[in-house]
Structures are given as C-alpha cells and as structure tokens.
Amino acid sequence: MSHQQFKDCIDACVACAVTCSHCATECLKEEDVKMLSKCIQLDLECAAICRSAAEVMSLGSEYSHHLCRVCADVCNACAEECEKHAQMGMEHCKECAEACRKCAAACEKMATAA
C-alpha cells in the first residue's frame, strides 16, 4: 500500500493525537479533575498510539496495519469515555470523541485492507 493510500489514515491519526493531547490538558484545568482521570489516561494512551501509527504509515511500513488495528481499539475506547463528558457539555471531550471515532474508522479500514 502506497504513502498516498495511507494519506487519509495518517491525517486522521495526527489530528486525533493532537486533539487527545489537547483534551488531556483541558481536562486538567477543569474543576472536577478526579471525574476525568480515566478520560485523561485514555487521551494519553490514544495520543501515543496515534502518533506511532502516523509515523509508521509515513514510513510506508508493512507493520502499519497491525498498528492501525491497535489504534482503532484505543480510539474507540477513548471516544466512549469522552462521549460521557461530551453529554455533560465539555467541548474538548466532544471534539476529542469526534476525532477518535473518525480515526477509529480510518484505522479499521486500513487494518482490514491489509
């Protein structure tokens, strides 16, 4: 699979990584941080794995689809947690949930295609 074919998935991964890091930082500024601890934790794991998937795809690696498999899973887990707080009005969690679902879909497609 070419770099060009990876492009949509790379874009989704880098956007998700940035949004997850931002969400973690914004969660840390909220009044009730304790309630958001699982969200922050998943943000960090998701950001790390998204960054890695993006890098490995940028290198055109044949291991990309394996990383995309893991990435889709952590993105869905992070989205699920963020969606709880999005319903309570937290804008950064709403944005993060959307970026995670979009990235999960792109990675799912990549993992299956491989």
Add this chain to the structure above:
Amino acid sequence: MSHQQFKDCIDACVACAVTCSHCATECLKEEDVKMLSKCIQLDLECAAICRSAAEVMSLGSEYSHHLCRVCADVCNACAEECEKHAQMGMEHCKECAEACRKCAAACEKMATAA
C-alpha cells in the same frame, strides 16, 4: 498562547513530520542513495523535532516557543538540502522542501511571538 492560536503551527509541524518521514523512505528507494544520505539524515532529525514541537504545542506548553525556535532552524536546513534534489527532479524532495519552508515560517512566527 491558546491551543487555537497554536493551531496553524501544529498543522504545519505534523504535515512536515509526515512529509519528512516519507521523503526519507522514498530516498532509500532511489538508485543513488549515497548522494541522498545527508537528505535522509536531515529528514529524520527534522521529523523528530517537528513531531515533538507539535506534541508540546498540543499540550499548550509554555516551552513551545523554544521548541519552535529549534524546529524553524532544522526545517530550513532540511529544506535547503531537499531543494538541491528537487531541482534534479525528485518529487518527494520537492514536496518535502515546501513542507519544511512552510513549517519554518510558522515556527519562526511562533518563536518570535512568544
């Protein structure tokens, strides 16, 4: 400086990191790799620093402008090297040089604004 204000610079950094990694990989597939060794080396350094600048800005860190200072410098060095090969018709180097110059400008602005 807010996450929103960092946004253009983050986008330039992640795009540059992806393009540099891709350029390194494409250089490795060229007939005369030896001639491209400095280019590959700078691609790797530039990609690493761009990823880092993007991550640190995503976290809204006050150290962002310091990283952007370093990032602007390595981007310009990488662009200068890639431009030599772009003139010889290497498309990946042309793309990379453009991404690097764009990122250098965004980082320069960020470093100075801080």
Add this chain to the structure above:
Amino acid sequence: MSHQQFKDCIDACVACAVTCSHCATECLKEEDVKMLSKCIQLDLECAAICRSAAEVMSLGSEYSHHLCRVCADVCNACAEECEKHAQMGMEHCKECAEACRKCAAACEKMATAA
C-alpha cells in the same frame, strides 16, 4: 560530538521520559487529582521533550544541544513541582523529581559543551 559522548545524556533522558509518564499515570490514580494537575501537566511536557531529546541525540544531530537546553529547563520545572508532593510522601513524585534533576544536570552539561 559522537553517539558515545551523548550516551549518558540519552540514558538520563529516556529514564526521565519513562518516569514522567509513569508519574502522570500514578497521579491520576491518587485521591486528590486536582492538587496534582500541574504535576501531571509538567510530567507530560517533560516526557515529550525528553523523548525528543533522546531521539535527536540518538541520531547524532547537531541540533541536540538546543533540545538539551530546553530539556534541562522543563526537567527542572517538573522536578520543582514533584518535590512538593514528594515531601508529602508520594513515592512516584519522589522518583520523578530525582530522574528530572539527574536529566537536567546531564542536559545542562550537553547544552553547555556544544
């Protein structure tokens, strides 16, 4: 400066990155997460910059000393914050403060030598 000369500093940076990520995760499990929000934030910034400094030094980059300059600063800031909680008996903050001070010293030396 050779890879070998960078070795001590690389080791200090990777150890610090791992300890900072671990400290963030442990802080998130504490009862009073709110009180630790600045600590978690600095852990994340410090981990990102340490990882980057280690990668750039591993590549033998001439930009290493610039990154080490930034790294020394964020390490000292993170150590200062962690030391407050270390005094209150938090073991992960104590470990983190030590790793940060050690890394700051190694990076300081590298930044000055360059």
Add this chain to the structure above:
Amino acid sequence: MSHQQFKDCIDACVACAVTCSHCATECLKEEDVKMLSKCIQLDLECAAICRSAAEVMSLGSEYSHHLCRVCADVCNACAEECEKHAQMGMEHCKECAEACRKCAAACEKMATAA
C-alpha cells in the same frame, strides 16, 4: 500488570530504539549506503515502534501487550537484516541486532503474558 512488571520490557524497548536510530545514522555514513537501504528502513520502523511500546507501557496501558506483539515482530525483522551486515564487520549493525533480539524476547514475553 504493574509498571514494575513492565520495567524490563520498557528498558529493552528504549535501548533498542536508541540503538536503531544510531544504526540508521551510522549506515548513512557508510561507503555503500545502497546496500544498507533495507537496514536503514527497518531501523526507522523498529525505532518508531519501540519508542511507542515503551511510552504505552510507561503509561501502564492495557494496550501494551498488543504493541509488544507488533514490536517483537519488527525487532526480529530488523535483527535478521542487521545480522547480515554484522557478519560483514559492521559494528553498529552487530550492536543493533543484539538490541533487537533482546527487545524481541522481552516483548514476546510481555505479549504472551497478557
């Protein structure tokens, strides 16, 4: 699985990442870079995945064993390639092959234990 239980595997991953980046850089300085292009490519993929596995384990993530699975595979592939050049007397490839095999074993254990 605790951070402490992850410790050996984290150490193997960070050591492998550093050694792979260093091997790539040293390969780029060799006379016959063309012959080493596959080695450099695998060094970069392996370094990226090792860094990621180390970060995710440092965060105590439950996705760690999935990343360790991928990491073991890329480490073995990189070791296999480096071993060819190690036989021809390239010291950086010899070091890299050893770090990769050690990391593969640690990751294999982690992936299976999970």
